[in-house]
Amino acid sequence: MSRIASVFAQASHIALIPYITVGYPSVETTLKVVPLFASSGCDIIELGIPFSDPLADGATIQRASYHALKQGVTPKVCFEVAQELRRQMKIPLVFMTYYNPVLKFGLEQFCSKCAEVGIDGLIIPDLPPEEGQELEKSTKKHGLDLIYLLAPTSTEERIELVAARSSGFVYLVSLTGVTGARDELPRELESFVANVRRRTEKPLCVGFGVSTAEQARRIAKVADGVIVGSRIIQLLDEDKSLGNACSFIKCLREALL
Amino acid sequence: MKKDRQLPDSQGYFGQFGGRFVPETLMPALNELEAAYQKAKHDPSFWAEFDSLSRDYSGRPTPLYFAERLTKHCRGAQIFLKREDLLHTGAHKINNALGQGLLAKRMGKRRIIAETGAGQHGVAAATICAKLGLDCVVYMGEEDIQRQALNVFRMKLLGAELRPVSSGTKTLKDAINEAIRDWVTNVRDTYYLLGSVVGPHPYPVMVRDFQSIIGKETREQILARCHRLPDYIIACVGGGSNAIGIFHAFVNDTEVKLIGVEAAGKGISTGKHAASLAAGTVGVLHGAKSYVLQDESGQILGTHSIAAGLDYPGVGPEHSYLKSIGRATYVAVNDKEALAAFQLLCQTEGIVPALEPAHAVSYATKIAGTLPRDQIIVVNLSGHGDKDMDIVSKALGVTRG
Numbered sequence: 028m029s030r031i032a033s034v035f036a037q038a039s040h041i042a043l044i045p046y047i048t049v050g051y052p053s054v055e056t057t058l059k060v061v062p063l064f065a066s067s068g069c070d071i072i073e074l075g076i077p078f079s080d081p082l083a084d085g086a087t088i089q090r091a092s093y094h095a096l097k098q099g100v101t102p103k104v105c106f107e108v109a110q111e112l113r114r115q116m117k118i119p120l121v122f123m124t125y126y127n128p129v130l131k132f133g134l135e136q137f138c139s140k141c142a143e144v145g146i147d148g149l150i151i152p153d154l155p156p157e158e159g160q161e162l163e164k165s166t167k168k169h170g171l172d173l174i175y176l177l178a179p180t181s182t183e184e185r186i187e188l189v190a191a192r193s194s195g196f197v198y199l200v201s202l203t204g205v206t207g208a209r210d211e212l213p214r215e216l217e218s219f220v221a222n223v224r225r226r227t228e229k230p231l232c233v234g235f236g237v238s239t240a241e242q243a244r245r246i247a248k249v250a251d252g253v254i255v256g257s258r259i260i261q262l263l264d265e266d267k268s269l270g271n272a273c274s275f276i277k278c279l280r281e282a283l284l
Numbered sequence: 285m286k287k288d289r290q291l292p293d294s295q296g297y298f299g300q301f302g303g304r305f306v307p308e309t310l311m312p313a314l315n316e317l318e319a320a321y322q323k324a325k326h327d328p329s330f331w332a333e334f335d336s337l338s339r340d341y342s343g344r345p346t347p348l349y350f351a352e353r354l355t356k357h358c359r360g361a362q363i364f365l366k367r368e369d370l371l372h373t374g375a376h377k378i379n380n381a382l383g384q385g386l387l388a389k390r391m392g393k394r395r396i397i398a399e400t401g402a403g404q405h406g407v408a409a410a411t412i413c414a415k416l417g418l419d420c421v422v423y424m425g426e427e428d429i430q431r432q433a434l435n436v437f438r439m440k441l442l443g444a445e446l447r448p449v450s451s452g453t454k455t456l457k458d459a460i461n462e463a464i465r466d467w468v469t470n471v472r473d474t475y476y477l478l479g480s481v482v483g484p485h486p487y488p489v490m491v492r493d494f495q496s497i498i499g500k501e502t503r504e505q506i507l508a509r510c511h512r513l514p515d516y517i518i519a520c521v522g523g524g525s526n527a528i529g530i531f532h533a534f535v536n537d538t539e540v541k542l543i544g545v546e547a548a549g550k551g552i553s554t555g556k557h558a559a560s561l562a563a564g565t566v567g568v569l570h571g572a573k574s575y576v577l578q579d580e581s582g583q584i585l586g587t588h589s590i591a592a593g594l595d596y597p598g599v600g601p602e603h604s605y606l607k608s609i610g611r612a613t614y615v616a617v618n619d620k621e622a623l624a625a626f627q628l629l630c631q632t633e634g635i636v637p638a639l640e641p642a643h644a645v646s647y648a649t650k651i652a653g654t655l656p657r658d659q660i661i662v663v664n665l666s667g668h669g670d671k672d673m674d675i676v677s678k679a680l681g682v683t684r685g
Binding site: 078079080081082083085089093096101102103125126127128129130131132152153154155157158175176177178179180181182185189200203204205 | 295303304305306307308309310311312313315451452457458461464465468469470471472565566567568569570571576578580581582583584
């Protein structure tokens with residue numbers, strides 16, 4: 028069983044999955060905050076490899092990516108960070124990035140390096156399954172999960188396709204839009220999750236827009252995991268000592284119990 | 285070459301280039317767009333409306349003009365200009381805006397979004413939206429807003445809402461990112477009127493089809509006048525829509541040399557250029573696999589060109605394909621050479637070209653002198669230069685007035 032699969036094998040446990048951009052605001056922060064998150068009850072950590080043109084991201088993650096790139100954060104740096112983190116923790120680590128940096132690195136080389144440093148899976152928001160066959164050859168070969176995304180606009184046909192091809196879990200985009208903290212999540216969220224649930228037995232995790240414990244609790248009633256990104260980046264801005272971000276994680280963990 | 289007519293394949297690929305690298309949210313919308321376009325494409329009434337508005341509203345056909353004094357100046361091959369600059373709104377962009385505007389209306393989408401670099405596509409989109417009674421939002425980089433002030437004012441006059449883009453390089457690349465983010469958010473009621481042969485399938489093929497009227501007319505006009513096909517077709521390439529538009533009708537005529545001219549900016553060796561095909565590598569940008577300007581980590585590079593419409597780090601996938609099979613050749617012309625050609629065309633022919641096709645004019649004048657007088661060159665004069673007066677006067681150090 029893969030590390031990601033074992034997270035979802037725990038009965039009635041809702042996975043908490045934070046996202047952070049590697050190198051935001053510094054590589055040191057990433058190396059410090061990820062272990063803190065892991066010990067505060069997170070189940071999987073999404074490490075963002077910054078890309079110059081993040082078209083699925085809203086203002087917060089765009090800014091974080093831009094900043095990280097200015098700090099010289101390359102995929103190579105991200106592999107070093109992942110390797111260091113893997114030494115310190117057992118929970119699954121997944122990379123979230125766009126397709127071009129992976130393509131440029133070389134699909135096979137990228138996946139081989141992921142396996143070597145202890146990365147468990149990949150999330151690539153601009154790679155639908157139609158374009159994913161090449162990468163899947165390498166992820167399978169190296170035992171990585173390739174996590175595909177579904178959106179509220181996905182048709183029944185696409186739900187079948189994405190759910191069948193996704194491995195590890197299926198990433199459900201909660202809303203029609205880009206990443207970024209929202210005050211409210213769409214009313215149709217529950218029916219969207221239920222609709223996907225009818226078509227697959229794979230774990231379903233919901234992300235995009237999640238910014239409060241209340242929202243996380245609502246998602247926990249229907250899904251298997253909650254993904255939080257932009258709100259964490261904002262909290263890293265607010266409090267450089269990382270205290271706010273860590274208490275937010277603890278608060279989310281409690282909400283999911 | 286016959287089978288090339290069938291490209292792209294059902295997945296939107298021209299050879300290894302093209303495809304659909306977009307967030308899942310947009311995949312159903314692209315499928316819907318493809319289906320709607322296929323239906324319209326096979327509906328004679330759609331083309332009847334397109335043709336009648338192309339004639340009565342846009343001003344087609346555009347003339348194929350023999351540039352006699354320019355030809356004499358170059359002392360070589362005969363240079364013809366396909367006068368897309370004479371179209372309504374001053375550039376070829378109206379062909380595509382009209383086609384997609386009619387399609388959006390058929391699809392029942394009332395809100396149109398568009399990106400623009402030089403402002404020509406923004407103006408064309410705003411124009412068609414005004415004509416068809418649709419709402420129009422145009423994304424434009426802050427740097428481009430500065431340097432294309434006249435077009436900014438025109439778009440506003442035409443009733444479009446202009447949204448400045450301050451992220452990244454503040455040029456066309458970022459305007460497209462922002463337009464895609466808007467589309468991801470408002471996909472249910474919004475039509476994305478993309479302005480070039482870039483982006484995810486079906487945009488590259490759809491925009492090509494709407495622009496291919498340029499080459500069809502050119503072919504008929506040159507045959508009527510010279511009783512043979514031209515030896516060279518030369519067009520500037522940013523995203524590449526005017527070039528694909530004039531190339532397409534000649535792709536199977538292998539004796540016709542197709543030359544795309546990219547922007548060498550301050551020189552390829554300086555890194556300040558926009559020559560994706562001449563100096564780029566294969567990557568994925570804005571939903572398609574094609575040549576892109578990127579660093580060794582796959583980050584998209586900033587670009588430079590005096591012509592805002594060429595200032596883009598990617599290029600349409602069909603151009604990458606034509607390059608890969610050797611059917612088209614791509615060269616680059618720098619800012620200074622383009623400016624010189626701009627002035628030369630003003631002085632020899634009384635025609636003020638946009639800075640974008642001035643790159644194509646420059647390359648044509650370069651090779652014309654090396655060719656015998658019975659050779660024929662057709663340059664796609666894709667746009668008018670009114671929008672560039674500020675840039676040109678600054679570059680020449682002239683005070684206007």
